[in-house]
Amino acid sequence: MPAVAILVAKAIHLLVARRVTYARTRSGRFGELAALCLCVGVLAFAVGNMSGFxxxxxxxxxxxxxxxxxxxxxxxxxxxxxxxxxxxxxxxxxxxxxxxxxxxxxPFWVTWALPTSLAGAVVFAGLAVRYSAPQPSAPSGTRP
Known part of the structure; x- marks a missing residue:
């Protein structure tokens, strides 16, 4: 399952580099966090649907x-x-x-992990889009 592989790779990266994300830009970091939230959501969804199978x-x-x-x-x-x-x-x-x-x-943790991770993915994806857009520059000599 790719979601598990991504989560394991991120855990190893965190232990080795002591950094949560690979990306160096703000939008890239938020994009990675959105992907991580989706991976947690997919994993919770799979565990929930396999329960009692x-x-x-x-x-x-x-x-x-x-x-x-x-x-x-x-x-x-x-x-x-x-x-x-x-x-x-x-x-x-x-x-x-x-x-x-x-x-x-x-399991109980699926009940809260699924909606929480999906909401996190939406929020982080929105922040990634917001910070990837070019920021308007202020004219020189004026204060914001």
């Missing part, structure tokens, strides 16, 4: 409910009426049992 979704639900893995847990009578509701964006996989108890299979 299994050939028998009730097995993932039973494992999350009981706290331990049992290959035959989906055949247990207490897991007979499980309803699994999935949503792609924002990622959500909710298991509901007939007694009303529910389990969310998507």
């Amino acid at each position: 299994e050939s028998r979704p009730t097995r993932a639900c039973a494992t999350a409910r009981s706290g331990h893995f049992d290959p035959r847990s989906h055949q247990d009578a207490s897991n007979a009426g499980v309803t699994v509701i999935s949503r792609a964006f924002p990622p959500s996989v909710v298991c509901t049992w007939p007694d009303g108890s529910t389990v969310q299979l998507v």
Whole structure:
């Protein structure tokens, strides 16, 4: 997955160079930060959508409910009426049992990391565009 490779490369760069970005210009730095935010968002989206992904979704639900893995847990009578509701964006996989108890299979950090990283990407991309535009120069001899 390219997003993971980019994040690993940035972490290595940070450790070696003690600088977050490769770019030396302000617009380049903001562009890199926007790309990093997108990488974090892609990673969170992938993890969220792969949560509970299994050939028998009730097995993932039973494992999350009981706290331990049992290959035959989906055949247990207490897991007979499980309803699994999935949503792609924002990622959500909710298991509901007939007694009303529910389990969310998507990790908590995905819930806040995805919108935060997407908002960061938009803000940093906007700043990159703003600082890449030529700045008007003041006429000589006048003060701004």
